[in-house]
Amino acid sequence: MANLKHLRNRIRSVNNTRQITKAMKMVSAAKLRRSQERALATRPYSLRIRAMIQSLATLIPPENAPPLLARAPEGPRKILLVLYTADRGLCGSFNSAVIRATRARVAQLKQQGHTVSLTFVGRKGHDVLKRQYGDMTRDVHVGLTRHLSFENAERIVANRLLADFEAGRFDECHLVYNAFKSAMTQELTWRQLIPAPVEKSAAEEDAVVASPLFEPDEETVLAALLPRNIAVQVFQALAESNAAEHAARMSAMDNAVRNAGEMLKKLNIKYNRTRQAAITTELMEIIGGSESLKG
Amino acid sequence: MSIVIQMELVTPEALLLSEEAMLVTAPGAEGYFGVMSGHAPFVTLLKPGVLTVGEGDDARHFVVAGGFAEVMPEKVTILTERALPREKITTQLIQDEQKEAQAKLAAPDLEESTIAYWQSRIDFADVCQELLNRPKPGT
Numbered sequence: 048m049a050n051l052k053h054l055r056n057r058i059r060s061v062n063n064t065r066q067i068t069k070a071m072k073m074v075s076a077a078k079l080r081r082s083q084e085r086a087l088a089t090r091p092y093s094l095r096i097r098a099m100i101q102s103l104a105t106l107i108p109p110e111n112a113p114p115l116l117a118r119a120p121e122g123p124r125k126i127l128l129v130l131y132t133a134d135r136g137l138c139g140s141f142n143s144a145v146i147r148a149t150r151a152r153v154a155q156l157k158q159q160g161h162t163v164s165l166t167f168v169g170r171k172g173h174d175v176l177k178r179q180y181g182d183m184t185r186d187v188h189v190g191l192t193r194h195l196s197f198e199n200a201e202r203i204v205a206n207r208l209l210a211d212f213e214a215g216r217f218d219e220c221h222l223v224y225n226a227f228k229s230a231m232t233q234e235l236t237w238r239q240l241i242p243a244p245v246e247k248s249a250a251e252e253d254a255v256v257a258s259p260l261f262e263p264d265e266e267t268v269l270a271a272l273l274p275r276n277i278a279v280q281v282f283q284a285l286a287e288s289n290a291a292e293h294a295a296r297m298s299a300m301d302n303a304v305r306n307a308g309e310m311l312k313k314l315n316i317k318y319n320r321t322r323q324a325a326i327t328t329e330l331m332e333i334i335g336g337s338e339s340l341k342g
Numbered sequence: 343m344s345i346v347i348q349m350e351l352v353t354p355e356a357l358l359l360s361e362e363a364m365l366v367t368a369p370g371a372e373g374y375f376g377v378m379s380g381h382a383p384f385v386t387l388l389k390p391g392v393l394t395v396g397e398g399d400d401a402r403h404f405v406v407a408g409g410f411a412e413v414m415p416e417k418v419t420i421l422t423e424r425a426l427p428r429e430k431i432t433t434q435l436i437q438d439e440q441k442e443a444q445a446k447l448a449a450p451d452l453e454e455s456t457i458a459y460w461q462s463r464i465d466f467a468d469v470c471q472e473l474l475n476r477p478k479p480g481t
Contacts, residue, residue: 088356095352095419099385099412197354197423206455259383259413262372271387272410275423279354 051325054318061314065307071137072300079230079293085195086227086283086290093283096276097243102259103269104245111266115212115273116243123160127185127217128152129208129240129281130165131224131288132172134189138292139299142171144235145223152223152237153180164217168204168285185211192289200282208281209274212241224284225291231298233291240280243273347379348417349395351404353425358404359395366418367394368411377418384413390465392473393420403428405469407462424466431470439467 104116130149132142149165149172156163166186167173173187188204211217220241225233261268349366351359366377369391388411393404409422443463446456 085355089354091350091357092352092354092421095412095421096410099410099421103385202456202459210455259385262370262384262386268385268387268410275410282354 051318051321054314054321058311058314058318061307061311065304065311068300068303068307072297072304075293075297075300079290079297082195082286082290082293083227083230086286089279089283089286093279096272096279100243100269100272100276101245103261103265103272104243106265107269113266113270113273115241115277116245116269118242123162124219125162125164125217126156127164127166127208127211127220129204129220129222129284130167130169130172130176131222131284132167132169133288133292133296134170134192136171137299138296139302141225141233141292141295141299142169142175144225144233146172146175148223148235148237149176150179152221153183166204166208169288185216191285192292195286195289197278197282200285201278204285205274205278205281208240208277217241222280222284224288225295226287227290227294230294233295236284236287238280238284240277243276344416345379347377347381350417350419351393351395351406351425352419352421353423358425358427361395363395365394365397366420367392368418368420369393369406370411377413380415381413381418383415386411386413388420388422390462390469392469393425403473405431405466405473407466426470428473431474433474436467436470436474439463439470443467 100116104112107116109117128149130145132145136142153163153165164183164185165176165180166188167176167184168188168191170187170189173184177184186207191199191203208220212220218241220239222236222238222240224236224238226236228234346362346364347366349359349361349363350357364378367374368377369389371387371389374391375386388406388409390405390407393406395402395404405426405428406420406422407424409420411421412419443460446452446460447464
C-alpha cells in the first residue's frame with residue numbers, strides 16, 4: 048500500500064537524522080571539554096595584561112599617549128568590527144546572535160555618520176552578510192579554530208589589524224563574539240580593542256597605590272604591551288568563541304535528537320494504526336467475499 | 343610578612359605555574375633580576391632567557407620567550423608568549439625549532455614582522471640550548 052510504504056520511508060529517514068544528530072552531539076561534547084579548558088586557560092593572561100595597561104594608562108598624560116591608547120577625536124570615525132562566528136552551521140542561534148547584533152550596531156553607527164568596515168573570523172558570518180555588506184568587508188579568516196593557537200591568532204589576525212591600523216585604514220576597533228559561560232549558555236560580548244579602553248573608576252583607585260617602577264621606562268613598556276594586548280584579546284575571543292560554538296552545537300543537537308525521537312514515536316503509532324486498518328479492510332473484503340459466495 | 347612570594351607564570355594559552363617560592367629569578371630587558379618577598383613594585387619587559395623558581399638544588403627552570411613581569415611585594419606575575427620547563431627540552435626539539443625557523447627565514451620577500459617572529463624563535467631555541475648545556479644540579 049502506497050501510504051504504508053510512504054510512512055516506512057519517513058520513519059527510516061527520521062531515524063537516520065536522529066542517529067546523525069546524536070553522533071554530532073557526542074562529537075561536540077568531546078570537543079567541548081577540550082575547548083572549554085583552553086578558553087578558561089586564556090583568561091588569566093588576558094586579565095593581567097588589561098590590568099597592567101589600566102595602571103600604566105593612568106600614569107601617562109593623555110597628550111603623550113600612543114595611538115593604540117589615545118582616544119580618537121570626536122565626530123565621524125572609521126570603525127572596524129571584528130565578528131567571530133563558526134565555520135560551520137548547525138549550532139542553534141550561535142551565529143545568528145552575532146549577526147543580528149552586528150546588523151544593529153552597523154545601522155546605529157552609520158546613522159551617527161561613522162564609516163564602518165567588517166572583518167570576519169569564521170565563515171558563517173561572511174556567508175550571511177556578504178550580500179548586504181559586501182563592499183564593507185575587509186578580511187575573512189577561515190579555519191583558525193581547526194588548530195587553535197596563539198601563534199596563528201597573532202600572525203594571521205592581530206598583525207593584520209595592527210598593519211591596517213598603522214596605515215590609517217580604521218581608528219577604532221571592536222570585537223563581537225560569543226563568550227563561553229557554561230555548557231548551556233553563551234553570552235554575546237562586545238569588546239573595544241582599539242583604542243584600549245581605560246576605565247575612569249579604576250584609574251582613580253590605582254592612583255591611591257604608589258605607582259610601580261618601570262624598566263626601561265613607562266613609554267617603552269606601554270609600547271610593547273599594547274600590540275601584545277591586541278594579539279591576546281584576539282586570541283582569547285577566538286578561544287572563547289570556539290568553546291561557545293561547541294557548547295551551542297551540543298545543545299542544538301541535543302534538542303534535535305529529542306525532537307527526532309518524539310517524531311519517531313508519533314510516526315510509529317501512525318504506521319501501526321495504518322497497518323492495522325489495512326489488515327482490517329482486507330479481512331472485511333475476504334469475509335464479505337466468502338459471505339456472498341455462500342449466499 | 344611572609345617569607346615566600348606568590349608566583350604566577352602565565353602564557354596566552356595557559357596558566358602554567360602558580361605557587362609560592364622563596365626566590366624567583368627572571369631575564370629582565372636590562373639584565374637578570376631576583377625577586378623575593380617584599381620587593382618594591384615594578385614592571386619590566388622580559389627578553390628571552392631562563393626563569394628560575396626557587397633556589398639551590400630545588401630550583402626549577404623554565405625557558406621563556408619575551409614578555410612582561412609585574413612585581414608586587416607579595417606577588418610576581420610573569421607574562422610570556424611561550425614557556426617551556428627544563429624537563430621538556432630535548433636536543434631534538436631544539437634542532438627542529440632551529441631548522442624550521444631557518445627554513446622560513448630563507449624564503450625571499452619576508453615582511454618585517456615575519457622576520458622578527460622567526461628570529462625570536464631562534465633566540466628561544468638558543469636559550470633552550472644554553473640551559474641544556476648547564477651542568478645538572480647536584481653533579
